[in-house]
Amino acid sequence: MLRISRLIFAAFFFVLLPLLPSAFAAPRAAIENPLFDAGDIPQGKKISHDFFLKNTGDKELTFKITPC
Amino acid sequence: MLAPGGPDINPGESQQITIQIATISRKGSFRKDIYLTTNDPDAATAKLSIQADVQEVIVIEPRYINFGMIKAGATHHKAIQVINKGNDPLTITHISANPEQIVQLVPQEEFILAPKEHREILLTLTPVESKKNIYGNLIISTDLEYLPQKSIRFRAQVIPESKETSQNTE
Numbered sequence: 186m187l188r189i190s191r192l193i194f195a196a197f198f199f200v201l202l203p204l205l206p207s208a209f210a211a212p213r214a215a216i217e218n219p220l221f222d223a224g225d226i227p228q229g230k231k232i233s234h235d236f237f238l239k240n241t242g243d244k245e246l247t248f249k250i251t252p253c
Numbered sequence: 254m255l256a257p258g259g260p261d262i263n264p265g266e267s268q269q270i271t272i273q274i275a276t277i278s279r280k281g282s283f284r285k286d287i288y289l290t291t292n293d294p295d296a297a298t299a300k301l302s303i304q305a306d307v308q309e310v311i312v313i314e315p316r317y318i319n320f321g322m323i324k325a326g327a328t329h330h331k332a333i334q335v336i337n338k339g340n341d342p343l344t345i346t347h348i349s350a351n352p353e354q355i356v357q358l359v360p361q362e363e364f365i366l367a368p369k370e371h372r373e374i375l376l377t378l379t380p381v382e383s384k385k386n387i388y389g390n391l392i393i394s395t396d397l398e399y400l401p402q403k404s405i406r407f408r409a410q411v412i413p414e415s416k417e418t419s420q421n422t423e
Contacts, residue, residue, distance in 0.1 A: 212264075214293040216301065223305035227339070229400030232274040236301050240262040242293065247261050250270070251288040251298075 213242030272303060277400070279307045310339040311395060313405050318376065318391075320409035325382035329409070333374045335393060337366035344396035348374060351389050355379050358391075380411040387411060 221234045240246035262268045274285055284304040291299060314334045323329045337343040343366045350356040357377040366372060380387055387409045394402050 211295075212262075212291070212293050214289070214291040214296050214299050216299055219300060220302040220304070223303060226276055226305045226307050227397075227399065228280060228307050228309045228311075229277050229397065229403075231399070232272075232276060232303060232305055234272055234303055236270045236272065237267045238262065238270055238289070238299070239267040240264050243264045245261040245263060246291060246293065248268070248289045248291045248299075251290055 210244040211242050212240055212244045212246035214246055214248065215239045215241045270301065272301060274303055274305075276305070276307045280309050282306045308338070310337070310397065310400065311343065311393065311403050312336040312338050313391075313393060313403060316405055318405065318407035320378060320387075320407065322410045322412050323378065323380060324414050325380050325411050326414050327379070329378045329380075331376045331378075331407070333376055333391065333405070334371050335366065335374060336371040337368055340368050342367055345372075345393055346396055347394040348392070349394070350376065350391045352387070355381060355387070356389060376407070378407075378409060380409060382411065382413060385411055 216236060216238055219236065221236070223232045223234070226232060238246075238248060260268070270289075272287055282304070284302055287301045287303075289299040289301065290297060293299075312335075314336065318331050318333070320329055320331065335345060344363060345366065346363050348358050348361050350358055355378060357379070359375045359377075364372060374391075376391060378387070387407075389407050390404045391407060392402055392404045
């Protein structure tokens, strides 16, 4: 009985435990400065700004801009 | 708006998202929110915001002209003010209107407006009987790179010469 318990423990330790991080891996979306204030702009001048989306997670991040 | 979507982003990497907003039809303060949908289980939606205060450099008053009911064959006038609300001199390079056949403008030639200065433009409409409704545009061309043209619309309802007008447009 003790031997079986040890086997189960060993299986968990060496087989299942290494799989746990990938099971919990997830992408994380982080945007630095998500609000841009362009200040005073003369009418007609185009506003252009670069945002940066960073993946701080440990799995590939996919994104899509929702049409508005 | 640019960058409607992108390639997958590997862990630790970033993706540039460029947002462009035209301000030609805006004035005053505004805020535009752009939403991203992601596969982040904790943040399936992310928001990017751009805010600005759009300053009108050229103001055309009135912003819309309605001649109302006007008689065919007669001449009808409306005065328009072009105002330079900017801090620099502004060159009005050309003024035009359509439909060209029935619209006259004075002046049409180039002129310069000093900051806060305004100038009157006279729009004259001589409608022909065949058109019941007239829809047109007055187009002001400038030397501004970011605002080469600004326009306002006008309309009129043409009635036969025999009928009474409901509005005096002279």
